[in-house]
Amino acid sequence: MLKxxxxxxxxxxxxxxxxxxxxxxxxxxxxxxxxxxxxxxxLILFLExxxxxxxxxxxxxxxxxxxxxxxxxYLQGKGVDASGTAAGAEPQG
Amino acid sequence: MLLHDLxxxxxxxxxxxxxxxxxxxxxxxxxxxEASNRLxxxxxxxxxxxxxxxxxxxxxxxxxxxxxxxxLKAGAAFVMLNPTLKAPKLCYLLKDCAASAxxxxxxxxxxxxxxxxxxxxxxxxxxxxxxxxxxxxxxKPRFAFESYVGSFPATAPPRSAIDLxxxxxxxxxxxxxxxxxxxxxxxxxxxxxxxxxxxxxxxxEDVILNPLPxxxxxxxSQLTTAARVGATVVLERSFAYPYxxxxxxxxxxxxxxxGVPTIFATLLQMKDIDPGLLDSVRYxxxxxxxxxxxxxxxxxxxxxxxxxxxxxxxxxxxxxxxLSGEALRQRPGSVxxxxxxxxxxLMDAAxxxxxxxxxxxLVVRGxxxxxxxxxxxxxxxxxxxxxRYPWERELHTGDLFRxxxxxxxxxxxxxxxxxxxxxxxxxxxxxxxCIAELASVQDVGVTGVPDPILxxxxxxxxxxxxxxxxxxxxxxxxxxxRLENFxxxxxxxxxxxxxxxxxxxxxxxxxxxxxAANPERNGT
Numbered sequence: 001m002l003k004x005x006x007x008x009x010x011x012x013x014x015x016x017x018x019x020x021x022x023x024x025x026x027x028x029x030x031x032x033x034x035x036x037x038x039x040x041x042x043l044i045l046f047l048e049x050x051x052x053x054x055x056x057x058x059x060x061x062x063x064x065x066x067x068x069x070x071x072x073x074y075l076q077g078k079g080v081d082a083s084g085t086a087a088g089a090e091p092q093g
Numbered sequence: 094m095l096l097h098d099l100x101x102x103x104x105x106x107x108x109x110x111x112x113x114x115x116x117x118x119x120x121x122x123x124x125x126x127e128a129s130n131r132l133x134x135x136x137x138x139x140x141x142x143x144x145x146x147x148x149x150x151x152x153x154x155x156x157x158x159x160x161x162x163x164x165l166k167a168g169a170a171f172v173m174l175n176p177t178l179k180a181p182k183l184c185y186l187l188k189d190c191a192a193s194a195x196x197x198x199x200x201x202x203x204x205x206x207x208x209x210x211x212x213x214x215x216x217x218x219x220x221x222x223x224x225x226x227x228x229x230x231x232x233k234p235r236f237a238f239e240s241y242v243g244s245f246p247a248t249a250p251p252r253s254a255i256d257l258x259x260x261x262x263x264x265x266x267x268x269x270x271x272x273x274x275x276x277x278x279x280x281x282x283x284x285x286x287x288x289x290x291x292x293x294x295x296x297x298e299d300v301i302l303n304p305l306p307x308x309x310x311x312x313x314s315q316l317t318t319a320a321r322v323g324a325t326v327v328l329e330r331s332f333a334y335p336y337x338x339x340x341x342x343x344x345x346x347x348x349x350x351x352g353v354p355t356i357f358a359t360l361l362q363m364k365d366i367d368p369g370l371l372d373s374v375r376y377x378x379x380x381x382x383x384x385x386x387x388x389x390x391x392x393x394x395x396x397x398x399x400x401x402x403x404x405x406x407x408x409x410x411x412x413x414x415x416l417s418g419e420a421l422r423q424r425p426g427s428v429x430x431x432x433x434x435x436x437x438x439l440m441d442a443a444x445x446x447x448x449x450x451x452x453x454x455l456v457v458r459g460x461x462x463x464x465x466x467x468x469x470x471x472x473x474x475x476x477x478x479x480x481r482y483p484w485e486r487e488l489h490t491g492d493l494f495r496x497x498x499x500x501x502x503x504x505x506x507x508x509x510x511x512x513x514x515x516x517x518x519x520x521x522x523x524x525x526x527c528i529a530e531l532a533s534v535q536d537v538g539v540t541g542v543p544d545p546i547l548x549x550x551x552x553x554x555x556x557x558x559x560x561x562x563x564x565x566x567x568x569x570x571x572x573x574x575r576l577e578n579f580x581x582x583x584x585x586x587x588x589x590x591x592x593x594x595x596x597x598x599x600x601x602x603x604x605x606x607x608x609a610a611n612p613e614r615n616g617t
Contacts, residue, residue, distance in 0.1 A: 033177060037359075056365060058365055061340070
């Protein structure tokens with residue numbers, strides 16, 4: 001699932017594997033101190049590589065990137081499906 | 094004149110004008126003046142007064158703004174602490190300044206418990222936002238910011254300070270690895286603010302965007318400068334989402350844009366910004382680290398109607414020099430000349446002035462110079478030394494400059510090893526001490542390496558303990574749990590040994606060397 005994939009990336013890269021009990025789907029990464037300015041750039045790099053999308057400069061706003069829910073909504077709007085398959089990729093199996 | 098008089102005076106002149114815009118809320122000068130009066134009464138009621146220090150561990154928010162003014166109005170001094178501080182260092186700083194109270198986010202329940210156990214001087218907590226106060230009982234009183242503030246009168250509390258009293262302690266990285274509390278008085282901060290507002294030509298119509306943390310003197314001075322002239326501050330929590338800043342500029346018709354070179358490097362990288370969105374900006378300031386000449390050249394393309402100010406300062410006196418306009422175009426490598434109401438000199442090791450073109454330590458004389466470092470008389474004596482008059486002390490900055498015939502200063506180097514990253518100062522020893530806590534690490538050296546966005550990126554060179562497995566991830570993870578975010582290394586390199594002189598002292602410069610990170614080797 002897309003959300004699980006994103007959650008795994010956040011936990012692995014920003015929380016160093018320790019998932020805090022209060023990381024819910026709508027937790028603001030900024031509010032919770034999970035991501036700061038350089039963290040956002042790493043997140044964007046991950047999204048572009050993992051899902052084959054291009055994040056426009058004007059799309060780098062909290063409404064698109066600042067929680068698991070925001071990320072899912074944004075990625076699905078860019079053509080990534082709910083299973084987390086890259087945009088434009090052939091369905092597998 | 095006390096620092097909070099700036100707010101009182103502007104509230105009398107512009108009662109209904111927006112003083113602060115934050116998270117969609119607009120606070121008028123009257124609103125800010127009255128709410129900070131209420132909070133000041135509340136603090137006084139809880140026993141805060143002259144001689145107390147109150148710590149504020151919050152991100153940029155209306156509560157942090159109210160706290161600054163209210164603590165001063167109660168006659169105490171504020172200590173703004175970086176919101177990304179972790180519990181051990183937070184406790185260290187609270188103990189160092191013997192804080193009487195802490196204003197923080199209520200959700201930081203676990204940290205509150207650590208402070209209760211470890212910091213005896215703290216008498217109570219003022220908790221902001223959800224999960225505040227009443228819900229949780231603790232060993233020391235926890236008041237909910239909002240309901241507590243609302244129960245006190247909006248009238249001005251009695252004056253209990255004079256301008257020689259301490260207004261703030263501002264912590265800055267020390268070359269020995271221990272942060273030092275810079276003592277700023279109402280007079281020293283007021284003097285810096287007056288000089289800054291004068292050279293920026295601030296007017297009541299200004300709308301100043303502030304994404305810089307209030308724990309940083311450069312961020313705090315945006316608030317005090319605006320209060321001085323009756324301008325509006327648009328407070329942002331961070332610059333994590335750069336395009337949001339651009340949107341905010343357009344929406345609020347921002348006229349003043351303060352940043353650090355990292356912010357400008359990020360904005361200049363973005364390809365599809367419509368510069369029309371930034372046309373309301375009349376001035377852009379850069380401080381915290383050297384602004385690369387390439388940025389000086391490209392910023393006018395982004396900020397089409399703005400004058401660019403490149404500035405230099407240090408926490409010990411807030412600001413020293415600025416450079417703008419034609420002079421900046423002609424001397425893009427300079428930090429400019431002194432701001433109003435101070436005198437500068439360059440001195441050699443023997444304390445004699447150097448000739449133009451020669452390198453010397455910058456020495457600053459003015460009312461904006463700090464009174465010393467908190468509880469560090471020896472360090473204070475080394476930094477504040479007798480000057481041209483026997484009755485005063487001058488600030489020895491530790492920064493080496495040369496000056497041209499026209500009096501423009503050019504930065505040469507620092508006398509210590511402090512790293513400047515993202516506009517923040519980082520002591521390599523503090524980062525080394527943190528990494529050395531890991532049992533799998535035998536030896537570690539930390540330095541700064543040139544980085545196009547960060548200015549300098551923090552690089553750790555690690556020697557693993559014999560037989561131990563240590564990974565980059567383990568080191569960075571450990572640092573993230575102990576240090577403020579900006580102090581966490583970007584690069585970790587493993588070596589068999591560290592470069593040292595025969596006596597065992599680390600040769601820090603030799604840590605930079607490594608194929609990929611050395612621009613000279615790459616021929617760029």
